[in-house]
Amino acid sequence: MAYIGRFAPTPSGPLHFGSLVAALASYLDARANQGRWLVRIEDLDPPRTAPGSIDAIFRCLEAFGLHWDGEPMYQSLRQDAYQHALSQLQQQQLVYACSCSRSQFVSNPDYSCNCRQTAPSSQPVAMKVIAADTRFTVQDLILPPQTQHLAQQVGDFVVQRKDQLFAYQLAVVVDDAAQNISHVMRGSDLYDQTPRQAWLQACLQLPQPHYAHIPIITNTQGQKLSKQNLAAALDLKQAPALLSEALERLGQATPCNFRQAPVAEQLAWAVEQWDIKAIPARKQDPIAFA
Ligand SMILES: [Zn+2]
Numbered sequence: 001m002a003y004i005g006r007f008a009p010t011p012s013g014p015l016h017f018g019s020l021v022a023a024l025a026s027y028l029d030a031r032a033n034q035g036r037w038l039v040r041i042e043d044l045d046p047p048r049t050a051p052g053s054i055d056a057i058f059r060c061l062e063a064f065g066l067h068w069d070g071e072p073m074y075q076s077l078r079q080d081a082y083q084h085a086l087s088q089l090q091q092q093q094l095v096y097a098c099s100c101s102r103s104q105f106v107s108n109p110d111y112s113c114n115c116r117q118t119a120p121s122s123q124p125v126a127m128k129v130i131a132a133d134t135r136f137t138v139q140d141l142i143l144p145p146q147t148q149h150l151a152q153q154v155g156d157f158v159v160q161r162k163d164q165l166f167a168y169q170l171a172v173v174v175d176d177a178a179q180n181i182s183h184v185m186r187g188s189d190l191y192d193q194t195p196r197q198a199w200l201q202a203c204l205q206l207p208q209p210h211y212a213h214i215p216i217i218t219n220t221q222g223q224k225l226s227k228q229n230l231a232a233a234l235d236l237k238q239a240p241a242l243l244s245e246a247l248e249r250l251g252q253a254t255p256c257n258f259r260q261a262p263v264a265e266q267l268a269w270a271v272e273q274w275d276i277k278a279i280p281a282r283k284q285d286p287i288a289f290a
């Protein structure tokens with residue numbers, strides 16, 4: 001199987017150091033395996049797309065020398081593919097309409113949805129997929145294999161929201177298959193969700209890529225760097241030093257005085273020396289600099 005990797009940012013704001021580490025890991029693993037590296041813009045929720053942020057993501061990747069192959073994919077243009085997948089699930093009677101409101105779940109932690117048993121209301125409904133009533137194990141190239149009993153531990157989950165937007169779980173599975181992704185290397189915040197994606201792949205008869213989850217970069221309070229907690233945008237003028245720092249986060253031993261080397265030189269070296277086994281097998285990595 002030809003290696004095809006991908007970086008899939010959400011354009012809700014500028015890329016930060018955590019995004020750089022994720023992009024770099026997937027880029028290096030693809031290039032070290034003579035693979036292709038694709039970009040997918042996860043603009044599933046267009047109102048959340050910050051103006052100008054998609055262009056800023058492309059400029060940022062270029063400034064770090066992370067050149068992608070082919071044309072980027074945009075989730076906002078993929079509604080027909082997601083609708084088709086939902087129809088496939090409907091034909092197999094694997095989905096049902098749920099009219100529960102978010103506030104019902106929020107106000108009562110023990111609230112359980114009975115919509116699978118009851119007729120759908122005339123209210124706007126979300127579509128939920130029936131979780132596998134069995135144990136599910138997904139292998140990981142960095143973290144331990146993960147076993148979940150989806151029905152008991154996760155329950156049925158939403159594949160299309162009440163506002164008609166398709167859920168991330170469905171979109172990511174459909175898009176990984178459409179782009180023939182063989183290897184998904186991404187932040188460990190998505191590790192727990194992988195069995196759900198594996199279940200959808202099984203339901204839709206899609207191939208399962210290899211998964212590799214890298215430590216997410218957190219702030220000093222242990223929160224994942226994100227726009228919500230005001231992670232600083234990457235300073236493109238500091239690209240060589242930041243790239244070198246990102247390589248160190250991935251456990252790759254960099255030569256002395258590497259921080260001043262041009263990004264192209266750092267990347268060429270890193271592809272040559274790439275060692276996936278050196279990536280720390282942990283879920284989090286607190287940021288060490290401001
Ligand atoms: Zn419900």
